[in-house]
Every structure is written in structure tokens, then in C-alpha cells.
Amino acid sequence: MLDNMLHAATLVFDPFTLFVILAASVFGLFFGAVPGLTATMATALLVPVTFFMDPIPAIGAIIAATAMAIFSGDIPGVLLRIPGTPASAAYTDEAYAMTMKGQAELALGACLVFSVIGGLFGTVVLAFSAPLLAEFALKFSTFEYFWLGCLGLTCAIFVSRGDPLKGVCSLAFGLFLAQVGIDVVHGQPRFTFGNINLSGGIDLVPALVGFFAIPELIRNVTANFGRVEIVEQNITSIFRGQWGLMKKYPWNTLRGNIIGVLIGALPGAGADIAAWISYAVSKRFSKEPEKFGTGHAEGLVDAGAANNSALGGAWVPALVFGIPGDSITAIVIGVLYMKGMNPGPTVFIKSPDLVYALFLVFFLANLLMIPLGWAAIKFARRLLSVPREILMPIILIFCIVGAYAIENNIFNVWVMLWMGVIGYLFEENEVPTAPAILGIVLGKMIEENFMQSMIKVGGNVFGLFERPIGGTLGALALILWTAPLAWILWLKLAARRHA
């Protein structure tokens, strides 16, 4: 174990890896701070670049960029009342109200300090729970993975925001996309229409770049680029008053961290949902709920910690089972496969050094957030003044080159374009995108595990329930699928009885 840890340290503290982490951190800070650019978009655009790196710098770049982006999304929230990323939206009004009270310094400091605490908490949970879960998951076979995949997809529907019917449509659309290409079990081409480029299936990276980046580009260029009016306030020492907040709200910090990790680990729910729930819980159990909305730091403590701890939480199912906790880990799973670090319990046995290195990168990125976050706050005025009119076209070119670079194939740029159009229409019509992404990532895994299971049990569907863990997971999935229908029927019967 010590050997693996030492090797992990040499991998992480390699000058190139450190340079990549630093550069990705700056990239993430920038993307988070500019309203309209999100952590998911930053991740999607990083993938083509990480394609050419070794596993640890590649994964390190994504971890660092996302952690920084989630924090720096708070900066425009505090100074402009515009959340930089969706993860900051829950407490933007509260943070801006603090600014209006002359407490911008305290609000920015709280966002930074509790983001770091949340990030470190998420990392500790990841580092301790993932190996334990992986040991348990070693008992899993194709039956358990089939049911786990099904549970992951079900969860994505339950936790996605908006109309569940649209969530189901989105999921089915993602599953359909996963089926395009030659079926690996039977060798049958499906939905390829004779196009050789579709034989290998739809590449995840151009699809994700299209799905996430193009709608945001459209949204940005079709909005009026107003002049950014930053509140004039002297920001000298952002760390002043933070110790007081930590002493005053220790339980809030812990609660925000725990909620963040748990929500993050649920497939389909990410940092944004964690922040919303954590903020609501904070208000519900506060001794001073009447102060919420007037510039009260309590909600910031809870939600600021929650959205960063959610990042670590989302990695637990992604690393142990290959089931993404959010859109970012959905992209990460694609990167892990590209790097030969196939997620699953065996990665802890085959490449323990890489797993330890990954944990180390998490710690490093969150600690780096203190100086880099401080610098980002200091340069916030310049960061927020970068004209989006210049940024958006350059990002478009990055999207094109990024989609092309994965296979050096112009067809992937077409995929990006079409996925962009679909992603835009989905967003406009409030069809959630997270279930579709989970469908694309998990579709193949579920089908392959089902087919292999059926070969093992001679085509007997009840064989899926024969193993104890598989049977339990299967029963749980069936309960989740039938419970909403049973609930509706019960309500109708109860209403009829009362009438």
C-alpha cells in the first residue's frame, strides 16, 4: 500500500502534472466566473485536450477545473447578482444582499472558505468510502451491474428537475443514442443507415460538447450583452470574519457537507441540486429563518459547502460502479475508459496507484483553491469584464476543434452540431438533459450485462433475481418502478372512497 501511495505521489507531483493542474485550475476559475459558462462546459472542452495526456494529468485537469469552476461561480453571484454556474444559483440573492449591506468581502470569503471545506470533506468521503464499496462490489457480477445500471437510470428520472414524463423521454432518447452502431453482442448494425461513421456508435465527447456547449453559446449570443456593472466595494482581506462563521455554524458546515456528498452520489443530481436542497434545509432549521434573503451568511455556509462536497460524492459511484453521479462524472467516465482506467471495483486492484493519485489530486486541487481563489477574487473586476462577444466565437472554434480532435474525423463535428440543436430544443422545452447523458453512458453497460446474464442463465429472466445481492437490487428497482403507479392508484381509490 505504501509503495502504491509513494508511486501515486510521484505521479501527482511530477512537474508536468502540477503544471496541468495549475493551468486547468485557472481555466476552471475563468469558466466559473464568467456568467454563461459552466463547469460542465469547461469539462467537455477539456476532454479533447486531456485525450493527449497520461491518465493522472488528464483526470487531474478535470478535477481541478471543476472544483475551481464551482467555487468561482460564486464570484459574479456576489458582485453582479448573476450566478456564474447553476451550482451558485441557490444562494446568489443571499450573497448579493450581503454585498448590498457592504459585506461583499465577507460573502466572497465565505464562498471560498466553505467551498474549500466542502471540497476537502467530499475528498475524505471519496477516499474512505470508495475502497470499502469497491471491496464489496468485487462480489458483483453481470446480474448486479445490470440492476445497478437500471437503478442509476431510475434515480436520474426521480431527481431530475421538471416534468418526470420529459425526464423519461430524455432518458429513452439517451438510451437510443447508446444503441446506435454495431451491437457488440450479436454483431448487428443498428440505426447506422449504412453510414460507416456510425458503425462504432456515437462518440461521447462530441455528443457532450454539442449537448452542453452549443445551447449555452446560443443562449449567450441571443442575449443582449449589457455592460457589466460591478458593485464598487473595497475588498482587502476576504478571510476576515471567516473563523467567526466557522465557530458560529459548525453544524451547518457539517450538514451542508453531508447533504452535498449524498446528493452528489445520486445519479443525475449534481452540485446545483445539492446547493438548492442544502440552502432550503438551512433555512428550515435555522434559528433565524427571518434573516434569510436579507444578506445572512448562514445559507451560504450550508450551500457553499454542499456544492463543492457534491463533486467528491459524485465520484464515488462513478469510480466504484461506473455509474456517474452527475453530468461531469458522466464525461469523466468516458475519459477513464479512454485512459484504460475502466471504472469499477477492479480498478482498485489493477491500478491502486492511479486511484490514490486521483484522491491526492482532489486534495491538492481543493487546497490550491485557497490561493487561486483569493487571486480570482482580487482580479474579479478584470475577470468579469472580459467581453463575452469575443469569448463566445473563440469557444465555438474550441468546440469544433475539440470534437474533431477525438478521432480526427469531421463527422464528429456534424454529431456535435446535431446534438447541439437537440440540446437547445431540449432546454427550451424543459426536457432535462441529465437523464439523456446517463442513458448514453449507461445504455451499453446495461444491455451488455443483461445479454451476458441471459447467456449464463439460458434466457430465463427470473435468473436475474437468483443471486442475493442481484435479487435485492432487482426487487428495489421493481419497487421504484411500480411505487409511483401504486401511489397514484391508492390516491384515486382513497378519493373515490371519500366521495
Add this chain to the structure above:
Amino acid sequence: MRFNDTITGAFFVALAFGIIVLSTGFHTPSGQRFGPGLFPICTALLMGAAGSLLVVKGWLNRQTHPWITLADWWREPRLLLNGAAIFGALLAYLLLAELIGFLILVPLILWALIGMLWGRIWIALLIAVLATLVTHVFFVELLKVPLPWGWVPYFKLL
């Protein structure tokens, strides 16, 4: 562009129908109960069921939810042009990049887009050229991505 749920649902129902039609043609190997069409058909049934319920829901709400609601930017020609320009730029790259080459086409695309969105034509040109060169050096020379050369003869900057 927001559609009434009836239209959204109908799109998914139509897609589900298409998937089922295509999937029934997949060959199931002899001696196997489950063939390559099983999952697509299950997916289509799920999509079709949810889509049908959306159709019903949209129909019941048709008085309050119009069939098509255009976002505000569709009514403002300048913003509409901005949105169209993004797709136009993408299409231009897709259709012309192999012929003309990255180093000629991309500065033109960037110049047009930045100039249109920002307005400062000459600074936009400078930014377009610089951004193209940086992207070229990063992807072509450092990451060895063979971006199309088109009319430009091969050269190395670094």
C-alpha cells in the same frame, strides 16, 4: 422555441415508432431468446408511452399553452442573426474546412462573428488572427491534431 407538450410528445412518439419499425428488422440468431432488437424495442416502448402521456397532457393544457412560443430573441432581428450566425459558422466550417483549410477559414469565421457581436472590426480581425494561431499551435503543433490544411502549404511555427 417552446412547443406545446403535444408537439414535444408527438416527436417522441414518432421517434419511438421509427425505432420499433427499424428494430423489427434486426436478425435474432437461432437458439437465442433475446436478439439485438430487444433493447431498442424496450427503449421505444418507454419513449412512446411517456411521449403519449405528454401528448395528452399538452392537449389538456392547450388553452393555456400555445402550440409554439418563440423566445424574445426571435422577434429581435439582431439577436436572431446572432443565433443564426453560430449555426452558419458551424456549417461553413463543416462544408469548407477540408477545401480551404483551418488557417484561412477560421480567422474569417472568427472575424465575422466577433465583428458582428462586438462591432470593433479591426481589433476583431487582430483577435481572430491571434486566436487562430494560438489554436493552431496548441492543437496542431503541440497535440499533433491534423487540422485541415486546405490551400495552405504545410509549415511549422515551433
